[in-house]
Every structure is written in C-alpha cells, then in structure tokens.
Amino acid sequence: MNKIKKRIASYTLIILTSTVMLFAQTSRVDAQCCRTGGHSGHGGGSGQGHGNVKEDVKSELIREGTIDLQAIDANKDGKVFQCQMNWNVISDSKGDCPVCNMELKEVTLAEAKDNLIKNGFEVK
Numbered sequence: 001m002n003k004i005k006k007r008i009a010s011y012t013l014i015i016l017t018s019t020v021m022l023f024a025q026t027s028r029v030d031a032q033c034c035r036t037g038g039h040s041g042h043g044g045g046s047g048q049g050h051g052n053v054k055e056d057v058k059s060e061l062i063r064e065g066t067i068d069l070q071a072i073d074a075n076k077d078g079k080v081f082q083c084q085m086n087w088n089v090i091s092d093s094k095g096d097c098p099v100c101n102m103e104l105k106e107v108t109l110a111e112a113k114d115n116l117i118k119n120g121f122e123v124k
Contacts, residue, residue: 057098059099061090061095061097062088062089062098063088063089063090064088065122066122066124067088067090067124068123068124069113069124070109070124072090072092073092073109074092075092078108079107079109080092080106080109081093081095081104081105081106081107082105082107082112083097083099083100083104083105084102084105085099085100085102086099086100087115087116087119087121088116088121089104090112091104094106
C-alpha cells in the first residue's frame with residue numbers, strides 16, 4: 001500500500017509540475033508579443049488581441065493605407081523585415097516592432113505581400 005501512495009504522489013507531482021511549466025510557457029509567449037501593451041497593428045482577419053491595445057504608438061515603420069513594398073525596399077534586394085504579429089510594421093532593415101517589441105523577420109517582397117493581403121491590408 002505504501003508503494004501505491006508513493007507512486008500516486010509522484011504522478012501527482014509530475015502532473016502539477018507539467019501544468020505549471022505549460023502555464024509559464026504560455027505567459028512568456030503572451031509577454032513577448034504584449035510587453036508594450038498589445039496588438040494594435042493587426043489587420044482584418046488576424047483575430048489577435050489580449051485587450052491591452054496600445055493605440056498611441058507612432059512610428060514610420062507602421063504602414064497605413066495602401067502599402068508600397070517596392071518603395072519600402074530601399075536597397076532593392078527584394079527583401080524587407082516584417083513583424084509576424086503586426087503585419088503592417090515593415091522596414092528595410094533589421095529591428096524590433098514598435099508595437100509589440102518582437103524582432104522583425106526578414107521576408108521576400110512576395111511573402112510580405114501575401115502576409116499583408118491575408119490580414120486585410122491593401123498593397124500597391
């Protein structure tokens with residue numbers, strides 16, 4: 001009987017530890033994309049948001065209206081850096097998103113265009 005109690009206690013501890021670790025990972029992901037206040041730059045169909053939208057962010061990297069990727073690609077290498085949470089945050093150089101602080105990912109112009117269109121943005 002003592003062995004069974006120890007085994008049950010071990011399994012309970014494993015389950016509790018796993019649950020805590022899973023929660024900690026989820027919190028870290030949320031913190032990564034929201035450490036500055038939220039997802040204010042999401043387009044049409046993204047469905048993202050945590051209720052902490054940061055509306056007052058001003059940056060030349062936040063593209064509005066019809067987005068001209070050719071004009072953003074100043075060095076004409078066919079690539080730009082785009083936020084994977086706020087699709088309209090685009091730069092021609094490495095950096096971080098001014099909305100969520102995530103590192104901008106290098107993508108081709110075609111990939112950037114697809115991302116924008118899928119998320120409800122207008123592209124030239």
